[in-house]
Amino acid sequence: MYIGIDFGTSYSAAAAIINGKLCMVRFGEAEQFRTAVFFPELVPDPNDFALTPELEAQLEAQLRLARTQQRQQAAAAAARGQAPVSRSEDELRHEALRVVRRQWMEDQTREATASVASFQHALFGEDAVEGYLDSGGGNLIESPKSMFGYRLDPQVRKVIVHIATHILEHIRLTASKQFGVPVRGAVIGRPVEFRSSMGAQGSEQAIEILREAAAVAGFDHVIFLEEPAAAAMHYHKSLEARQHALIVDIGGGTTDVAHAELGGGVAPNIARSWGLPKGGTDLDVSVSLHSFMPLLGKDTIRVPQHQFVEAASVHNLPKQREFRKQNYRLVPAPYGARLRALQELGATTRLNQVAERTKITLSGSPHYRAELDFIEPGLAVEASSEDFNTAIESFLNQLERTLATVRGDLDALPASVFLTGGTSRSPQIKARVEASFPEIPLVQGDPSLGVVSGLAVAASEI
Ligand SMILES: Nc1ncnc2c1ncn2[C@@H]1O[C@H](COP(=O)(O)OP(=O)(O)OP(=O)(O)O)[C@@H](O)[C@H]1O
Ligand SMILES: [Mg+2]
The missing domain is CATH 1.10.287 (Helix Hairpins)
Structure with a gap:
């Protein structure tokens, strides 16, 4: 049996079409899980x-x-x-x-x-994050997909493949159990362009990592489908008349755009795609840098700016390691103690959680009080939607430039824009997409499950 797998930067999901109906794989109560793995470290004695x-x-x-x-x-x-x-x-x-x-x-x-042994006690999703924060040790890998396209030394690459393997195995076993048949094949979504430190070579490495991991996880057959193409598949089924549409998927790690011919009962045809290797996790980093890091001395003390970026970049293990290595003993009060508190195990993960919550809240309300007690008792920030707008302006500009390129590349205006991806829940983001194509209707798809349902359709057609 084949299933569709959306291996997302922030959330992963899987689904299959059974008797013509979409069946989501359930992870506990949920239809998706945070793409995070925790494995306890075998602490040497x-x-x-x-x-x-x-x-x-x-x-x-x-x-x-x-x-x-x-x-x-x-x-x-x-x-x-x-x-x-x-x-x-x-x-x-x-x-x-x-x-x-x-x-x-x-x-x-x-x-x-x-060591592989330490992977046998892995936890997934929110349990992974909680397990890490509760245990005061071990390793938490969040958003491993963000690292697939980076230059990795062989040891780190091995660890990343193991992690991807465990996530895919977790999905395969959960699906096999739910559907009552061994799942042996998958259509896995891929961004048009992975986040990469090596250009196109990064995307190639990312696909290699996923292929290797899927094979070890027990998938005999794997096909990759571009995520916007998958999102389009779903939209396609809902269109009676054939039309040209633009699909915009703004996720956690990447923003993907596809131009497609859809609907009318004929197979969809993806004509062209574009990618911006940025997404919601970058917004979390921006919120953290704009609203939180000044409390830790950013723009005040003589600590290089890049160290604050390293502290905020929880999805980048080498950057996190760099930050933890710094010595802030001589940094003046109160910043020194706060920076040292942020170097404690789990503190950058907590800060990122607060940044994401701040982002999500400010997407809908004018104010949010972010509590940073784990850095210093009573420490908090009152963030406003103006702060949020300033923090995300650079991403909005990049998004606008990408959409301008798309517009320039097209011979004719499409009939509609189909918007999906978790980050498209933010009204500020949606408004910027709308402003780039004011003449045509914007159709909002399911922000979370659009891609996986398209992948399930593709899987059922094999
Ligand atoms: N209301 C909201 N406002 C803004 N952002 C949100 C909101 N809800 C969720 N998000 C963000 O959406 C992102 C997750 O989106 P999604 O599930 O589409 O990503 P993904 O598929 O895991 O990532 P990718 O497709 O890039 O690999 C996260 O960064 C999350 O913080
Ligand atoms: Mg996605």
């Missing part, structure tokens, strides 16, 4: 440290280095006419042992993180 011959050799090398350094320092001190600071052989050995032991712990931690 320092008591397991024992000097193997290999570690013994490292210790000796470390000790030789320390002796050489001590001799050089002594010579330099003598040249300045000062008394040398000399440490005993015991002290040198003790220090060398400490260095070797620390290195060993770091290696163990790295191995544990990459």
Whole structure:
């Protein structure tokens, strides 16, 4: 059996057409789940440290280095006419042992993180986020799709493939159980352009990662379909007369546009597509930078701007690691303590949750009080819709430019614009799309389930 899978940046869903009817795969009570995985880390025990011959050799090398350094320092001190600071052989050995032991712990931690065993206790969706925040340890990977197109070192790539595998396996097993037959094939949605640090090569890598992961997850046959094409499939079924339409899908990680011939009982024909590798998760980062980071010293203290961006970018593991590495001991009060609190495990995830809530609330109401107690008791921000508009202006401009390109590329105006994707729930975003095509009607599709239902239709036609 084939199913349609929307492996979204923020939310994932799956569905099949059974007896001509759309059947959503249910994850617990829900028809989609947050694309997040938590797996507890196998924390290495320092008591397991024992000097193997290999570690013994490292210790000796470390000790030789320390002796050489001590001799050089002594010579330099003598040249300045000062008394040398000399440490005993015991002290040198003790220090060398400490260095070797620390290195060993770091290696163990790295191995544990990459180990497949730790994936057996994975949690998915909101449970993953909660599991992470409750456990005070382990690893939370949110929106792994955002990383598929990035330059990844082989170790990280392996971890990312494992994560994608677990998500796809979770979907396959849940669907097989619900439908009572083994699910072996899938039509998986893909953005026109993945978020990438390597241009088109990033999208190729992303597809490779998904292919590898799907195979390990037990899918024997996999087909990829562009997400706007899938969204169009659904709209297509609802149109009696043939027309040219523009499909705009503004999701969590990417914005996809497709020009298609739809309706009239003939197969849909996707003529052309465009992509902007930006979406709702970028709006969360913008809200965080605009409304929250000034409370942590942005624009006030002499911490480089990029460190605030790194702190806000929860979906980018290397950036998060960079931020956690910084030393804010000398940053003046109250910012130093706040930055250090944000470096605590789980704090950037919490900040991002508040940013997303702020974004969603300000999409509909004029004010939101964002509580940041986890950074400092009583810390809060009163954010207004003007703040929100300022924060998202750069995204709105990019969206406008993309739509202007689309307009310029088309020979004739389409009959309608079909708008979908979670981010299209924001009236500000919708207004900007409308303003780019004022002459034609804007049809609002189901923001969440449009893509997956189209993929299910495609799956049923195989
Ligand atoms: N009312 C709202 N206003 C603004 N944004 C919203 C609203 N509701 C949900 N969102 C945002 O929509 C995004 C998720 O949309 P969607 O489910 O279409 O994305 P996705 O399919 O997971 O991502 P992609 O298609 O880019 O891979 C999230 O960033 C979420 O915060
Ligand atoms: Mg999507």
